[in-house]
Amino acid sequence: MVLENKLQTQAHPRSGAPGPMSDNPADMSADDQALAAEFDVLAKRAGLAVPENRKPAMLKGFKDLKKMTALMRQPRTAADEPAGTYVIQTVTRSL
């Protein structure tokens, strides 16, 4: 089994150059603008009103998160089940 670490070689599919992100659209690359737009949609869906002064730090965190979630996509088959597969005995043992 070979697990692939794409962190060093695979940038986010839509990310631009690495580095701190401004929240000023004029300063952003096209990829960073797309990321910021995605962030806004997800924040709205989550019911989060993100204060403007927190947005640059949040965008940086979101960019790092996208890199991490990309790493989770490993080559595997349908038989590769998650950890913590549902076991009815442990759910009902305290009854």
Next chain:
Amino acid sequence: MTKALHDYSIAEAGTLLRNGKVTSVALTEHALERIKQIDPLISAFITLTADSALREAAAADADFARGVDKGPMQGIPHALKDIYSTAGIRTTCHSKLLLDNVPKEDCVVAAKFKAQGAVMLGKLATHEFALGGPSFDLPFPPARNPWNPDHMPGGSSSGSGAAVAAGLVRMAMGSDTGGSIRGPAGYCGTVGLKPTYGLVSRRGVFPLSYTLDHCGPLSWTVEDSAIAMEVIAGFDPRDPASADVAVPNFRSKLDAGVRGLRIGLPRHWFAKAEGASPESIRSIDDAAQTLAKLGATVEEIDLPDYELYNACGRIIMFSEAYAIHEKDFQTRPLDFGLYTYLRMSMGAFMSATDLTQAQRLRRELARAVNDKLSTYDALITASTVTPAPAFADIDPNSPPNFPVQTMPFDVTGNPAMSIPTGFSASGLPLSMQIVGRAFDEPTVLGIGAAFEAATKLSERRPTFKVAKAA
């Protein structure tokens, strides 16, 4: 007494108590005096329960006098991270949101210590909800490193690490979801044991991440942690993650040595890690040499990249943590500290598929570690990869990334214990972690005890510029 009371191990103090050479009240008064002198420098305690501690100490002494012996923690002072619910004593999680929270019931761990007649000195500082810190925008100040208060003690069990290192308590309880026992243990120069997932009940401890949370001790010596585990380990059917297994004999291998053991070393994880200090790397290499001289076979091994474990654990942690606090994030977000907000809110930005993929990877990563442990008795690797960072190095607008490599064994659930390996040139502790097979805490503790005896690092304590330290 041949040494100061706080320098007696739990076992030594227990012998003195049973021989009538010292009382629990004397141990407790000594601890309270040290806390009075030293805690203003390190802010380890949020809530001090001096009156109830003295009552508990007196009750323990009365029991000893009547020949009642409830166990090894009877009459021994200890403290709890302020996410452990304590009946009638506020449990704040170091947060404005729980400032007035006074639980009606003890958590399982607190109840077990109480049943033994242990003496609870108080509740300890933590990062907010075990995630957001260290920061100065919370209701209580962050704990500081006793070796140099300008430096962080690590987190999130920050007060636990600081209190033990400063000799305020011999043992304090912490919790570990991504490294929150082992990080502070490493930065503060103490022992910190994250037990096997499910060995210690989490019931009544405020959760950060259900499938990653572990409860465990920080202590001055390996034996101290082994004794704490004797009290707190055990199946709890009301904790959904509790493991229905026989409790190991935690002290059974403390004198066994390491001769004949095979120990794996995934050196590639830390040797080239970005930001790892040469001193930290050298101290782990030296530790491997020490174990080899003691008779172990230490061999370099390969494991999947560290970043896979780190990313997998963080996705699971943020997702579960955000689910717990979702309502408050939507309705009162500014009541969280800034770092808690910035870290935990990331859980809102991932999909269910992201989490499922992380859980699929989790199974693969756990199998990789345990496959190695089918041929090695234990692993050693970095716990902290630098000495403790300075508060001055924190960016006030961005949560600090602690230089640790602890997440892998939260992901896999294997027991992992941080233990001091030496000191930096600036006098700050360095550390490694010892990792074992699931439920094989005795081997982990045994290797730690052998290393501790060979290096005698526990003989060195931080010093404080106070008028008179007890």
